[in-house]
Amino acid sequence: MPEAMTETSQPLLSVRDLHVEFVGRNRTVRAVRGLSYEIRAGETLAIVGESGSGKSVSALTLLGLLPPRTSRVPRGSVIFEGQELIGLSTAQLSRIRGARIAMIFQDALSSLNPVLTIERQITEALETHTDLTSSQAHARALELLQLVGIPDAERRLKEYPHQYSGGMRQRAMIAIALSCQPSLLIADEPTTALDVTIQAQILSLIARLRSELGMAVLLITHDLGTVAGLADRIAVMYAGRIVETGPTESVLADPAHPYTSGLLRSLPRLDDPRGMTLRPIEGTPPDLATDLPGCPFAPRCMWREEVCWADDPRLLPVREAESGRSIACHHHPTAEEARAGRSLVPGFRPADPPAAVAEKIAVVVPVEAAS
Amino acid sequence: MSIAETTGAAAPEMPGDLLRIRDLRVHFPITSGILQRRSGWVRAVDGVDLSIQPGETLGLVGESGSGKTTIGRAIVRLNEPRTGTIELDGTNLLSLEGRELRARRRDVQMVFQDPYSSLDPRHTVGEILSEPLSVHGLATGSARHDRIAELLTMVGLDPAFIERFPHEFSGGQRQRIGIARALAVEPRLIVADEPVSALDVSVQAQVINLLEHLQDRMGLTYLFIAHDLAVVKHIADRVAVLYLGKVVEIGPVDTLYAHPHHPYTIALLSAVPIPDARLERDRKRIILKGDIPSPANPPSGCRFHTRCWLREKLGNPERCAAEEPALLPRPDRPGLETACHFPEEAAEAARPAAPTVVEPD
Numbered sequence: 001m002p003e004a005m006t007e008t009s010q011p012l013l014s015v016r017d018l019h020v021e022f023v024g025r026n027r028t029v030r031a032v033r034g035l036s037y038e039i040r041a042g043e044t045l046a047i048v049g050e051s052g053s054g055k056s057v058s059a060l061t062l063l064g065l066l067p068p069r070t071s072r073v074p075r076g077s078v079i080f081e082g083q084e085l086i087g088l089s090t091a092q093l094s095r096i097r098g099a100r101i102a103m104i105f106q107d108a109l110s111s112l113n114p115v116l117t118i119e120r121q122i123t124e125a126l127e128t129h130t131d132l133t134s135s136q137a138h139a140r141a142l143e144l145l146q147l148v149g150i151p152d153a154e155r156r157l158k159e160y161p162h163q164y165s166g167g168m169r170q171r172a173m174i175a176i177a178l179s180c181q182p183s184l185l186i187a188d189e190p191t192t193a194l195d196v197t198i199q200a201q202i203l204s205l206i207a208r209l210r211s212e213l214g215m216a217v218l219l220i221t222h223d224l225g226t227v228a229g230l231a232d233r234i235a236v237m238y239a240g241r242i243v244e245t246g247p248t249e250s251v252l253a254d255p256a257h258p259y260t261s262g263l264l265r266s267l268p269r270l271d272d273p274r275g276m277t278l279r280p281i282e283g284t285p286p287d288l289a290t291d292l293p294g295c296p297f298a299p300r301c302m303w304r305e306e307v308c309w310a311d312d313p314r315l316l317p318v319r320e321a322e323s324g325r326s327i328a329c330h331h332h333p334t335a336e337e338a339r340a341g342r343s344l345v346p347g348f349r350p351a352d353p354p355a356a357v358a359e360k361i362a363v364v365v366p367v368e369a370a371s
Numbered sequence: 372m373s374i375a376e377t378t379g380a381a382a383p384e385m386p387g388d389l390l391r392i393r394d395l396r397v398h399f400p401i402t403s404g405i406l407q408r409r410s411g412w413v414r415a416v417d418g419v420d421l422s423i424q425p426g427e428t429l430g431l432v433g434e435s436g437s438g439k440t441t442i443g444r445a446i447v448r449l450n451e452p453r454t455g456t457i458e459l460d461g462t463n464l465l466s467l468e469g470r471e472l473r474a475r476r477r478d479v480q481m482v483f484q485d486p487y488s489s490l491d492p493r494h495t496v497g498e499i500l501s502e503p504l505s506v507h508g509l510a511t512g513s514a515r516h517d518r519i520a521e522l523l524t525m526v527g528l529d530p531a532f533i534e535r536f537p538h539e540f541s542g543g544q545r546q547r548i549g550i551a552r553a554l555a556v557e558p559r560l561i562v563a564d565e566p567v568s569a570l571d572v573s574v575q576a577q578v579i580n581l582l583e584h585l586q587d588r589m590g591l592t593y594l595f596i597a598h599d600l601a602v603v604k605h606i607a608d609r610v611a612v613l614y615l616g617k618v619v620e621i622g623p624v625d626t627l628y629a630h631p632h633h634p635y636t637i638a639l640l641s642a643v644p645i646p647d648a649r650l651e652r653d654r655k656r657i658i659l660k661g662d663i664p665s666p667a668n669p670p671s672g673c674r675f676h677t678r679c680w681l682r683e684k685l686g687n688p689e690r691c692a693a694e695e696p697a698l699l700p701r702p703d704r705p706g707l708e709t710a711c712h713f714p715e716e717a718a719e720a721a722r723p724a725a726p727t728v729v730e731p732d
């Protein structure tokens with residue numbers, strides 16, 4: 001299998017029009033509905049979204065980790081290092097998993113094997129994917145534990161996961177993930193279960209390892225704060241696809257999509273002046289088992305027009321051509337409107353849904369209009 | 372309740388406090404062997420004093436093992452403290468038993484973190500909200516249905532949902548039901564233990580706004596327990612920072628966030644990420660070494676000394692490991708109290724100009 005297909009012009013990972021469905025007895029949930037993105041070698045992309053946005057499902061799909069009986073990928077392509085991953089057999093995928101693409105999860109305790117020592121769990125990956133001898137593997141395991149900042153590594157190698165604290169388990173999981181020098185690390189909510197001081201340790205560890213080892217990182221998270229310090233680019237997911245993408249700094253400073261700006265407005269920030277009122281996005285995300293003819297965010301959107309109920313917008317460039325910014329939106333707010341949380345055009349009212357839609361879903365009406 | 376009825380209070384009566392906690396210690400036994408012999412104690416809460424005024428929100432922050440949840444649970448008597456008093460309006464809740472205790476339980480209600488496991492899945496919303504009313508003999512007969520409808524409206528739910536089951540609701544809606552259940556008996560104090568941390572960002576803001584709105588409307592008093600310092604800054608009037616079962620710093624929100632004097636508070640605040648890439652790049656971050664020590668075997672002297680960046684900076688003074696610092700008022704910062712031997716040095720080092728990035732990695 002050719003390993004060095006990555007030319008500079010070609011992305012490391014390219015996901016095209018990916019669809020993932022979960023098939024139940026009476027309903028099919030379309031968890032991912034046409035997801036496309038790319039990651040270049042050494043780059044960090046953050047996929048941000050709330051529960052049910054499809055952010056984790058899309059990552060599990062890359063590694064073929066979805067439950068085989070209840071899920072399917074009806075459409076889409078995932079090209080990693082020049083190779084199509086969709087449709088590969090389990091045996092073929094397992095040569096890539098852990099070796100070229102590694103993954104770390106939110107919950108280190110349940111991701112580690114409780115009955116094997118940490119050393120065994122690291123060397124297991126090395127034996128599967130490399131030709132190292134057992135003494136070489138031991139030396140490599142020791143080196144990895146030291147790399148991730150576990151003190152007294154020689155002794156710690158012989159211990160079991162339950163003897164580690166939460167932060168150390170996360171470090172051990174990172175050591176296992178790095179054992180075969182992957183070119184892509186997928187980090188799914190890597191610090192969500194950790195205390196804030198430990199979270200800071202792990203984030204600085206990931207940032208350091210990324211630059212030392214030159215890996216690309218796909219960071220999946222709900223936490224926009226984590227993204228700000230770590231990611232080069234950000235992709236915001238809503239209802240199974242990307243609604244906004246661009247360089248992290250510019251998206252966070254000047255969100256263009258109504259959902260992104262709504263998320264940022266609802267987030268309490270440490271540097272907010274006290275007494276500032278949060279402006280949550282009212283309503284709830286759509287049920288992905290029903291048909292969504294228009295924009296999935298329309299029922300909660302304060303800028304919606306007639307077209308938003310009928311036509312699902314595509315992800316298209318926004319702002320200046322060279323900004324690298326795109327959104328999927330028919331009528332997006334200006335920067336002032338995004339801050340205000342509503343349209344500033346006099347007399348503007350979010351469009352009412354067509355009668356057939358109004359029966360089925362709850363639509364958020366702006367406070368001014370409701371009173 | 373008059374002063375004469377006060378039980379077990381050692382400190383002088385200070386009118387104005389709704390809740391007063393004095394020298395609270397909650398220790399859990401560690402047992403070992405087949406005979407379950409006690410071999411030690413986990414000192415989850417180890418000498419805490421707190422007070423809350425009516426209508427106030429006190430934020431309780433700290434990491435796992437700090438004892439913040441244990442304090443909340445002690446107030447509603449879900450665990451039994453070893454020593455100390457918890458007075459509500461001058462009555463020591465810890466000395467109450469039987470009927471008196473049951474009657475008083477109405478005054479303090481709890482909202483839990485997990486809206487999925489804190490509601491009985493086999494009961495309808497109507498039955499869930501009916502239970503506390505029955506226990507306390509409130510809104511009986513035909514008034515019951517109206518009261519439940521009123522409670523649902525109060526928390527922003529459609530009263531038509533009364534016959535539905537918890538699984539038919541989203542996480543945010545379930546948390547609203549949990550809040551309605553707490554409000555049903557018209558409590559004086561609500562202990563909210565991480566009430567928004569299981570919720571998505573947009574829903575979290577809805578619930579925070581609801582809690583603030585209810586407080587304004589009904590004059591509620593909150594003990595708000597959370598690990599998220601940004602959320603606490605938003606909702607609290609005063610904040611207590613806990614570390615290994617002790618309050619290390621307490622004060623008005625504005626003062627504590629702007630002028631922290633305890634090295635732990637300073638590190639905590641510096642570790643909270645802000646969703647602004649430019650700010651994050653230039654921010655000074657103090658990354659603490661190691662993990663939180665076990666509360667079964669807390670460090671000597673100042674409990675924070677094993678992880679303290681300031682102690683290291685000051686050349687490891689003996690005093691930190693030998694002598695436990697008392698929680699003392701900062702003369703120049705009204706309302707702020709800090710338990711550190713070197714609070715001025717800490718505040719000085721935390722000032723934006725001073726270069727003190729400590730990076731163990």
